[in-house]
Amino acid sequence: MSGTIQKQGLTLRARxxxxxxxxxxxxLGDTLLFQRNSDWRTFPILIFYIxxxxxxxxTANTTFIICLVLFLFMxxxxxxxxxxxxxxxxxxxxxxxxxxxxxxxxLVIGVIQRWRE
Amino acid sequence: MKKLLRFSKPKHFVSFVCIVLFILxxxxxxxxxxxxxxxxxxxYLYDPDSFMQADSLYSIQPDGTGDLRSDQVMLPFLSLLKxxxxxxxxxxxLICLLNSLKLVGAFxxxxxxxxxxxxxxxxxxxxxxxxxxGILAGLFYTFSPSVGKTMQFSLIVHNQVFLxxxxxxxxxxxLVSQKSKYLWFALLTTLIFSPNFTLVVPSVYxxxxxALAFLGLYVIxxxxxxxxxxxxxxxxxxxxxxxxFHLIPTIISIFDPGNILNTRIFDISTIRNQGVxxxxxxxxxxxxxxxxxxxYLIPQAxxxxxxxxxxxxxxxxxxxxxEKTFTLIASFFFITxxxxxxxxxxxxxxxxxxxFYIPGFSMFRNFSGWFIYVxxxxxxxxxxxxxxxxxxxxxxxxxxxSSILIIGMFVFNSWKFISGQIIREPHxxxxxxxxIIQMDPNYxxxxxxxxxxxxxxxxxxxPLTEFGYQVVPGLNRGAYIGPSPMAFxxxxxxxxGNPILEPFSATLLNLIKEKNIDGIKRLxxxxxxxxxxxxxxxxxxxxxxxxxxxxxxxxxxxxxASLTDFVDKIIGEKVVNVGTYYIYxxxxxxxxxxxxVPISVVxxxxxxxxxxxxxxxxxxxxxxxxxxxxxxxxxxCTQVLSWCKEGKTIHVSDIPAITYQKINPTKYKVIVSNxxxxxxxxxxxxxxxxxxxxxxxxxxxxxxxxxxYFGGDIQEAYHENIFFNSKTFETxxxxxxxxxxxISVNGYANGWYITPLDSKGAKNYEIIIEMTQQRVAYFGxxxxxxxxxxxxxxxxxxxxxxGKRIIY
Numbered sequence: 001m002s003g004t005i006q007k008q009g010l011t012l013r014a015r016x017x018x019x020x021x022x023x024x025x026x027x028l029g030d031t032l033l034f035q036r037n038s039d040w041r042t043f044p045i046l047i048f049y050i051x052x053x054x055x056x057x058x059t060a061n062t063t064f065i066i067c068l069v070l071f072l073f074m075x076x077x078x079x080x081x082x083x084x085x086x087x088x089x090x091x092x093x094x095x096x097x098x099x100x101x102x103x104x105x106x107l108v109i110g111v112i113q114r115w116r117e
Numbered sequence: 118m119k120k121l122l123r124f125s126k127p128k129h130f131v132s133f134v135c136i137v138l139f140i141l142x143x144x145x146x147x148x149x150x151x152x153x154x155x156x157x158x159x160x161y162l163y164d165p166d167s168f169m170q171a172d173s174l175y176s177i178q179p180d181g182t183g184d185l186r187s188d189q190v191m192l193p194f195l196s197l198l199k200x201x202x203x204x205x206x207x208x209x210x211l212i213c214l215l216n217s218l219k220l221v222g223a224f225x226x227x228x229x230x231x232x233x234x235x236x237x238x239x240x241x242x243x244x245x246x247x248x249x250x251g252i253l254a255g256l257f258y259t260f261s262p263s264v265g266k267t268m269q270f271s272l273i274v275h276n277q278v279f280l281x282x283x284x285x286x287x288x289x290x291x292l293v294s295q296k297s298k299y300l301w302f303a304l305l306t307t308l309i310f311s312p313n314f315t316l317v318v319p320s321v322y323x324x325x326x327x328a329l330a331f332l333g334l335y336v337i338x339x340x341x342x343x344x345x346x347x348x349x350x351x352x353x354x355x356x357x358x359x360x361x362f363h364l365i366p367t368i369i370s371i372f373d374p375g376n377i378l379n380t381r382i383f384d385i386s387t388i389r390n391q392g393v394x395x396x397x398x399x400x401x402x403x404x405x406x407x408x409x410x411x412x413y414l415i416p417q418a419x420x421x422x423x424x425x426x427x428x429x430x431x432x433x434x435x436x437x438x439x440e441k442t443f444t445l446i447a448s449f450f451f452i453t454x455x456x457x458x459x460x461x462x463x464x465x466x467x468x469x470x471x472x473f474y475i476p477g478f479s480m481f482r483n484f485s486g487w488f489i490y491v492x493x494x495x496x497x498x499x500x501x502x503x504x505x506x507x508x509x510x511x512x513x514x515x516x517x518x519s520s521i522l523i524i525g526m527f528v529f530n531s532w533k534f535i536s537g538q539i540i541r542e543p544h545x546x547x548x549x550x551x552x553i554i555q556m557d558p559n560y561x562x563x564x565x566x567x568x569x570x571x572x573x574x575x576x577x578x579x580p581l582t583e584f585g586y587q588v589v590p591g592l593n594r595g596a597y598i599g600p601s602p603m604a605f606x607x608x609x610x611x612x613x614g615n616p617i618l619e620p621f622s623a624t625l626l627n628l629i630k631e632k633n634i635d636g637i638k639r640l641x642x643x644x645x646x647x648x649x650x651x652x653x654x655x656x657x658x659x660x661x662x663x664x665x666x667x668x669x670x671x672x673x674x675x676x677x678a679s680l681t682d683f684v685d686k687i688i689g690e691k692v693v694n695v696g697t698y699y700i701y702x703x704x705x706x707x708x709x710x711x712x713x714v715p716i717s718v719v720x721x722x723x724x725x726x727x728x729x730x731x732x733x734x735x736x737x738x739x740x741x742x743x744x745x746x747x748x749x750x751x752x753x754c755t756q757v758l759s760w761c762k763e764g765k766t767i768h769v770s771d772i773p774a775i776t777y778q779k780i781n782p783t784k785y786k787v788i789v790s791n792x793x794x795x796x797x798x799x800x801x802x803x804x805x806x807x808x809x810x811x812x813x814x815x816x817x818x819x820x821x822x823x824x825x826y827f828g829g830d831i832q833e834a835y836h837e838n839i840f841f842n843s844k845t846f847e848t849x850x851x852x853x854x855x856x857x858x859x860i861s862v863n864g865y866a867n868g869w870y871i872t873p874l875d876s877k878g879a880k881n882y883e884i885i886i887e888m889t890q891q892r893v894a895y896f897g898x899x900x901x902x903x904x905x906x907x908x909x910x911x912x913x914x915x916x917x918x919x920g921k922r923i924i925y
Contacts (some may be wrong), residue, residue, distance in 0.1 A: 039463045064434045071430055075423050078406060083414040089460065090401040100405035101461055104454065110433055111447045117438040 016056045031098040060113035067106045074099040127248035142216035145537030158599035162211045165198035167606040177782045180604035181617035182803040190315045190363035222279025226286045228255035231501030246508045254501030263493035265534030273312045277320045292336045295345045316367045319480040323487040339441045358904025365897035382476045392479025403459035413533040421526040432503020450495045457488040546665040554591025559696030567607040574647020576611035580658045582666035585614030590656040642707040642744045643863045645801035654697035712777040715747035718767040723750030753860040757870035778834035783888035795872040804861040807890045809853035815883040
């Protein structure tokens with residue numbers, strides 16, 4: 001009996017991990033592979049994440065951990081870039097800036113989740 | 118050791134920080150240095166009394182042709198500065214004290230707000246953590262780029278860096294404790310610093326709607342307390358009453374067609390050009406990264422920027438579910454970050470753009486510049502809360518160590534600001550010319566000379582800049598670049614820059630290019646230019662400023678020698694010379710006094726409108742030798758003279774003699790003698806329908822004459838500068854000359870067609886010319902004075918009630 005529960009729990013955790021990994025990969029793909037931001041990618045990824053929250057009961061803490069990961073990407077890019085790079089989005093937004101937008105969106109989602117918990 | 122321990126207590130540390138922040142700005146400048154420049158200038162710190170006289174008492178712009186403008190809002194702040202100037206008699210002290218106030222106020226009130234919000238969550242042993250969180254939030258806010266980066270060239274609204282937290286704290290205490298004394302102090306603060314609480318300053322709308330919404334939600338939902346509605350209502354009424362002296366003139370300006378405020382708010386094409394399009398072209402500068410990582414762009418310190426963002430995420434991780442206050446602060450942080458960055462998704466950007474169609478929202482076209490202060494405020498609040506949450510989980514010793522490290526990193530990150538390097542950055546586009554100047558005593562002598570000039574002829578400045586600014590090189594390698602001190606500190610109108618010449622900006626440049634000296638003299642004549650000011654110092658021209666602000670003039674006159682050569686051709690006699698500063702008369706054969714009666718009227722085709730909406734190419738090709746000419750749009754001319762026809766000059770032989778006297782910049786008296794037939798009276802101030810003419814039957818003795826022109830046809834009396842006396846409202850019961858007789862002449866000026874009917878057949882009479890919008894300023898001042906009396910009485914009542922409570 002306990003073995004079955006453990007098996008189911010592991011499966012759920014694994015699925016959740018996979019789902020969250022896919023979200024991070026999607027975000028990285030969006031920021032690294034495309035030069036320009038597009039809502040046609042941003043909002044479907046967000047909706048997909050909201051679906052995952054409902055489907056796998058992802059907690060606010062998990063969302064905030066994703067935020068920490070995004071923060072790390074953003075910070076590393078920021079400190080290894082010349083300060084002038086973050087003065088303007090023209091002609092193209094730097095990687096760190098695109099990640100910052102994702103960080104903002106995930107923080108908003110996390111706060112809403114926390115309120116509903 | 119005991120002393121050291123006492124010092125380690127947070128409250129003592131707060132006092133220590135306040136002292137350090139107070140002293141800090143005194144190290145930024147040497148006692149003989151000044152930092153006065155910027156868009157709106159800070160000349161009020163150089164000489165508050167003269168600034169008040171020239172700029173703030175009257176609803177007329179002190180420079181150029183005297184556009185209508187209300188700046189009465191400066192009066193309480195200038196009065197305070199005057200008091201400090203009286204005590205210290207040093208502009209250096211005023212500049213340093215104001216900077217100190219900004220730093221101490223920003224830190225102290227942010228600290229107090231965080232403590233006030235957090236203290237309800239803290240048991241006794243956690244009060245220490247609350248105070249540490251408050252100190253860190255206070256320092257974060259004080260050292261943030263919103264406070265520091267704009268310290269150089271700071272506009273008067275930069276005072277919001279301490280006023281926002283100060284008024285927020287007072288209102289918070291008022292709503293939480295319901296004690297009226299906090300409301301009273303908040304109102305007093307708004308009155309003293311009224312330039313930060315005007316109707317037209319974006320900072321008010323950027324911060325206070327959000328701040329008031331936050332306070333209301335916090336008190337109702339987080340504290341579960343009712344709002345003291347009656348007291349709030351009373352406070353609003355008192356606020357409106359006390360601020361009537363600037364609110365009423367501004368409201369009138371907003372609904373005055375053609376006024377810049379009116380067009381910005383209501384004109385759809387202006388909204389599109391100056392709002393939507395401007396926002397679209399600048400929204401690239403909005404960066405979410407900048408909202409998370411506060412930096413002064415020092416490469417070595419860039420790594421220290423992680424603390425606030427990391428602390429916020431950790432704080433979110435440690436927060437509990439349904440923590441109302443935390444969620445509320447976070448929500449306002451998100452809103453303000455969205456408003457400051459303007460680039461959160463394309464949909465967000467498009468929604469933002471739509472907001473610019475709301476009348477008045479185009480004031481936020483420089484969105485980042487206005488919302489940076491608000492975002493920093495809520496970021497600091499959120500940071501204070503998250504530090505508290507994080508520290509609650511740590512041991513006391515680790516809290517101390519990490520706090521010291523965090524403060525160290527804040528200081529390291531902001532060293533450019535703390536050390537004063539920010540305000541020492543050179544003017545852009547110049548040969549490394551500092552914004553900090555040691556004032557040249559020779560220039561001060563010129564200012565003093567101008568103050569004592571008895572007449573009201575205008576001054577034309579060379580070198581002429583493209584911004585409408587005057588360049589004043591200092592004794593050091595520094596220069597003041599800003600609105601003309603000659604206009605704003607002496608009361609003499611001058612033309613310091615090309616835009617001030619509107620509608621003749623392009624015309625003058627063409628005339629210089631064509632070397633049309635006669636045309637330039639005629640233009641000066643129409644603009645009532647009596648003096649030409651020339652700074653021959655090459656540092657004021659190409660040597661220090663190879664580009665801005667001389668880009669346009671340098672194209673025509675490429676060096677100081679050619680400029681000197683040009684000036685020599687257009688000047689008359691020398692009036693005074695101090696060092697490199699010269700004041701000359703303009704050519705007396707061309708000079709037209711402030712008021713004149715034309716002997717020739719030249720109707721022209723006003724339909725040929727150039728790009729600025731005025732036909733200004735009418736005057737230079739005339740062959741008439743007497744400069745007393747009135748150029749009138751033929752269509753307007755037919756309103757008063759039916760035989761007026763384009764191209765046919767009307768010669769008037771039977772003109773009256775006039776004597777004019779300035780009472781103040783909004784009121785003039787003209788004594789008309791021997792007016793046998795109708796005549797035009799031209800007044801060389803910018804046309805506005807609020808300039809009214811009243812014919813009186815005054816029997817006052819003729820004022821003392823200082824100068825006579827055109828063989829006595831025009832006489833200039835000694836002028837006065839009376840702001841208020843028993844005759845201020847003498848025209849209230851008089852009927853003005855019908856508006857159809859008031860027409861725009863010479864492309865910009867006021868002209869009235871006065872007939873014997875207006876004087877009821879009299880040949881000798883007196884005319885009063887008055888800017889009637891100044892009455893609105895007087896009316897507003899009256900209401901404010903009355904409200905101030907009620908406000909003081911309210912304060913006395915609060916003190917008495919407090920006394921009673923102690924007795925009981």
